[in-house]
Structures are given as C-alpha cells and as structure tokens.
Amino acid sequence: MLNLFNTLTRRTEPFVPIEPGQVRLYVCGMTVYDRCHLGHGRMLVNFDVLYRWLRTTGYAVTYVRNITDIDDKIIERAAQNGEPIQALTERMILAMQEDLARLRVLPPTHEPRATEHVPGMIRLIEVLIQKGLAYSGQNGDVYYSVRDFPDYGKLSGKSLEDLRAGERVARDEFKRDPLDFVLWKSAKPGEPRWPSPWGEGRPGWHIECSVMSECFLGAHFDIHGGGHDLQFPHHENEIAQSEGAHGHAFVNVWMHNGFLRVNDEKMSKSLGNFFTLADIFEKFHPEVVRFFLLRGHYRSPLNYTDGHLEDARQGLxxxxxxxxxxxxxxxxxxxxxxxxxxxxxxxLDDDLNTPEAVAVLFGLAHDAHRGEVGAAQRLRALAEVLGLLGSAPVEWFQRGAGLTVQAGDEDQERIEILMAQRQAARARKDFSTADQIRQALLAEGIVLEDKEGTTQWRRS
Known part of the structure; x- marks a missing residue:
C-alpha cells in the first residue's frame, strides 16, 4: 500500500482515496512573471513522480495544476518591461511548458488559469461574507477574518499568537487583525480589473486555488501539494477559505517538498546564485537535472552545485x-x-523514496552488465516509471552524454564520413591511416568504439 507523509497530521499514513480507484490531485503551479527556476523544477518533478506512480499502480488520476496569471509580481514585471500583462504571461507560459517538456514532466489533466475563474472567486467571497468570515474594508478591499475560523494554524502547527509574531504578516490599517488576508483588491490605476459587488478590482492570490480546485475536483479531494514555502500562509489560507465556506474537510493529504539550496546557501538573486532551468540546461541535459532531483528524497533539503550535477551526469x-x-x-x-x-x-510506496528506487536501477544495470537475461529490459521499464532513460543510448552519447553539446546534422555527417574512411583503411590493412583518423576525432572529443564488427561514436 502507498504510504505518504501528511503535513496536516505530521506522520506517514496509508493512502486511502475518497473514491476507490480514483485520485483527485491538486498542485500549486507557477506565477508566470519569469522563467521557472530550479526550485520550481524540483517541486514539479517530485509531483510528476507522484502522478506517474499513482497511474502506474492502477489509479485513475485527475491532476490539476494551476497557472497564476494575475498577481502583483506580474503587474510589476509587465510595467518594468513596458509590455501588456497578457503578452508577458503568454510568453512565460510558453517558456514554462517548454522547460517542463524538456524535464519530461507530464502535462496535468487540467491546467486552469486564474483569470478564467474570477466569477467563481467572487461567488466564494460572497459566501464567506454571508457566513461572517469576511468583511469589506474602508479601502474597498475584502478581507478574511482569521480570528473567526477556529482551526486557523492547523496546517503550520502554530497558534494565532505565534503567527501574529511572524515576519510574514503584513501590517494594514484597514484590517481588523494583522493576520487577516486579502480576498479581493480594489482597482488601482492602470491595473486589470473585474466588476464585483465591492466595486471594480481583482482577486487576491489565495482565493484562486480554493476556487479552481473545487471547480475540477470538488469541495473535498484527496491530495494537495506544493513547495514547503507554500505551507504558510498560502495553504493555510486555502484551508480557511474552503473549510470556512463549506463546513467540512477540504483535503485529506497535504504534501510539501523540501527546500533547495545552491552551494549551501538559499537561492537568491541578490547572492548571485539564482538559476533558472534554462540557465542550467545550457550546461547539463534536462534528464541529468531530473536525475539529480530524484536522487534526493522529496521532503529532504537538497543542495545544488555544479559538482553534484556532474556526479548525476556520470551516474546517468x-x-x-x-x-x-x-x-x-x-x-x-x-x-x-x-x-x-x-x-x-x-x-516508491514508502513516501516516494526515489533514492532507493534509483538504487534498484543501478542493481539492474549491474545485472545487465554481467549479461543477465532480461535485466536491461527490466531496467528500462522501471526507469520509465521515474521518467528516466528516455533517449536512445547511441544518440545520448553522440549528443554530449548529458552535456548540452549538440551534434548538428553537418557535424554528424562529417563524423560518419571519417568513420567510413577509417573502416576502408582498416579493410586494406592501412592501420596507420585508421589510427590517425581515430586520434583526430579523439582530439575533437569524439571517441570511436569498435565492438563485434561495428563502430559507434560518442562524445567523450
């Protein structure tokens, strides 16, 4: 039986879906104002493994991963760029989809955008106001009244007093309590806006996931996931909104992946150690990045260095x-x-223990190297469950062996001509010329390997 660590209960539990044979899964996706960075990649690869494993073990999975396409950061970035908001978000969505495809992250069942669900957000806010859990401020914003939801803090495990003392609580003179959070923001000059009972404005960030998850999965579903940084306040606020509105449990299992550090420091643009996936793909093949991410357990901290990526490349x-x-x-x-x-x-049934699963792959590789019948086929079958070993081996080595060195058509054609010339020299026993061709290619980083009457080439 699959066992998963549940952030809500703080223990590993047998996973029992609400509906037998069916799993409803929601993962918080990207806010599309910039390219995906490595931390995003880790989160998305981890939940891709969960999605693959659930399907592999026979579940029918409805997987929803949202796109936040209206947000303060998006508005600010579009203004900085001097471009329309929609032009920015469309460009970033295409870039995100390209990055994830290269990482072999499967597309979800549904990928809704926040701007498509504003009417639903307005309806949910109206329900919260009717239940006394939300109020309008004098500035035209609508706030959630945290003190009126008794279970607030149950996901993060902190009391209201602890949370009020936290650094992430923003002060706002229009709030009744510093912990209250915005459900609806009144329109400001030049910002996108929608009509609402409280005047023109736009939704707050937290309300969108409560609405989009309910739209596709219902008001009570199986698994909700995201990065550790979303546990508070985002996921805590989702619980308050959804359970406050409906009066029953929102999600059975909450899953969060661990932090990613770069050279043992928090990834930050100010520290100069901020890497987008596109940055890393310039040096390492996306499958090497995926392999690196899966060598660590999803809940454990993971440290990125070029040395660790190189080690992952050699392992792959x-x-x-x-x-x-x-x-x-x-x-x-x-x-x-x-x-x-x-x-x-x-x-994998043990809370997605991918390091142990990867160790099994190496065991099968050892068996295949010794010539055990069927071991190579079993290796490929299990690797595919993790989204690995998807390339043809010959092409993998010819195209850089995990480095993003690409052999163009002209380069490949030239190498194959030289290989043919070498083969002809060997046939006429001109081994000096054959060796000269081998050494010339080796100087370019091209290794020729003769085996069982055939010759293959790879990049060193």
Whole structure:
C-alpha cells in the first residue's frame, strides 16, 4: 500500500482515496512573471513522480495544476518591461511548458488559469461574507477574518499568537487583525480589473486555488501539494477559505517538498546564485537535472552545485552505457513479482523514496552488465516509471552524454564520413591511416568504439 507523509497530521499514513480507484490531485503551479527556476523544477518533478506512480499502480488520476496569471509580481514585471500583462504571461507560459517538456514532466489533466475563474472567486467571497468570515474594508478591499475560523494554524502547527509574531504578516490599517488576508483588491490605476459587488478590482492570490480546485475536483479531494514555502500562509489560507465556506474537510493529504539550496546557501538573486532551468540546461541535459532531483528524497533539503550535477551526469551515463549494449531493448510493463521490481515498488510506496528506487536501477544495470537475461529490459521499464532513460543510448552519447553539446546534422555527417574512411583503411590493412583518423576525432572529443564488427561514436 502507498504510504505518504501528511503535513496536516505530521506522520506517514496509508493512502486511502475518497473514491476507490480514483485520485483527485491538486498542485500549486507557477506565477508566470519569469522563467521557472530550479526550485520550481524540483517541486514539479517530485509531483510528476507522484502522478506517474499513482497511474502506474492502477489509479485513475485527475491532476490539476494551476497557472497564476494575475498577481502583483506580474503587474510589476509587465510595467518594468513596458509590455501588456497578457503578452508577458503568454510568453512565460510558453517558456514554462517548454522547460517542463524538456524535464519530461507530464502535462496535468487540467491546467486552469486564474483569470478564467474570477466569477467563481467572487461567488466564494460572497459566501464567506454571508457566513461572517469576511468583511469589506474602508479601502474597498475584502478581507478574511482569521480570528473567526477556529482551526486557523492547523496546517503550520502554530497558534494565532505565534503567527501574529511572524515576519510574514503584513501590517494594514484597514484590517481588523494583522493576520487577516486579502480576498479581493480594489482597482488601482492602470491595473486589470473585474466588476464585483465591492466595486471594480481583482482577486487576491489565495482565493484562486480554493476556487479552481473545487471547480475540477470538488469541495473535498484527496491530495494537495506544493513547495514547503507554500505551507504558510498560502495553504493555510486555502484551508480557511474552503473549510470556512463549506463546513467540512477540504483535503485529506497535504504534501510539501523540501527546500533547495545552491552551494549551501538559499537561492537568491541578490547572492548571485539564482538559476533558472534554462540557465542550467545550457550546461547539463534536462534528464541529468531530473536525475539529480530524484536522487534526493522529496521532503529532504537538497543542495545544488555544479559538482553534484556532474556526479548525476556520470551516474546517468553509467545506466546508458549498460543499455548501449542492448540497442534494441525497449521498456515494458514491469512484473511486480520480480525481486528488483518488488524492491522498487516498496521504495516508491514508502513516501516516494526515489533514492532507493534509483538504487534498484543501478542493481539492474549491474545485472545487465554481467549479461543477465532480461535485466536491461527490466531496467528500462522501471526507469520509465521515474521518467528516466528516455533517449536512445547511441544518440545520448553522440549528443554530449548529458552535456548540452549538440551534434548538428553537418557535424554528424562529417563524423560518419571519417568513420567510413577509417573502416576502408582498416579493410586494406592501412592501420596507420585508421589510427590517425581515430586520434583526430579523439582530439575533437569524439571517441570511436569498435565492438563485434561495428563502430559507434560518442562524445567523450
């Protein structure tokens, strides 16, 4: 049985879906004012593994991952760029989709945008006002009254007194309590706006996820996920909104991945250690990045360095090197009665223990290297569950072996011509010329490998 750590209860529990055989999953997606950074990549890859594993083990999954396309940061960035807000968000959404496709992150079942659900947000705010959980301020904003929701703080595990003393609580003279948060923002000059019972304005950030999750998954669903930084205040506020409006449980299992650090420091533009996925893809293949992320448990802190990425690249190359000896082997549906398959399943059933699952892959690679029948096929089948080993081994090594060195068509054609010339020299026993061609290619970083009467090339 799948066991997951539930942030709400602070323990690992057997996962039991609300409806047998069906899983409803919601993950907080991107605020599209900039390119995805490595921390975003970690969160999205982790929940991609959850999505893949649920489907692999037979569940029908409805996966919703939202896009925030209206927000203070978006408005500010568009103004800085001197471009319309929609032009910025469309450009960033396309860039996000490109980055995630390269990371082999599967698209969700639904990917709603906040601007498509403003009427639903207005309706939910009206319900909260009717129930005495929200109020209009003199500035035209609408606030949630935290003190009137008794369970506030149950996700973060802090009392109201602890939270009031926290640094993340913004002071606002129009609030009844410093912890109260904005549900609706009154329109300011030059900002997007929608009509509402409280005047023209736009929704606050937290209300959108309560509305979009209910629209696609219902008012009570199985799993809600996101980065650790969203636990408070965003997810705490979602609970207050949804449970306050409906009077029953909102989500059964809350999942949060751990922080990502860069060279043992918090990633920050001010520290000069802020990396977008696009930045990293210039040096390392996206599959190397995915492999690096999966070598750490999703709830544990993860430290990024170029050295760690290089180590991940070498590890991935070890797996591809084994598969290169089995060029025609394709993946298949895993036989969960096998010893390796059973160990792999136990690892992922244990709160998505991907480091242990990756260790199983290396065990199968060892078996395949020794010539064990079927080991290479089993390796590919299990790797596919993690979204790994998706390239043809020969192409992997010819296109940089995990570095983003790309062999263009002209370059590849030239290499193959030289290989043919070398083969002809060997056939006429002109081994001096054949060796000169090998050494010339090696000087360019091209390694020729002769095996069983054929020659393949790869980048060193």
């Amino acid at each position: 190359n070890t797996l591809y090197t084994v598969l290169r000896d089995y060029p025609t082997v394709m993946g298949s549906v895993p036989d969960w009665n096998g010893v390796a398959e059973g160990a792999f399943k136990r690892a």
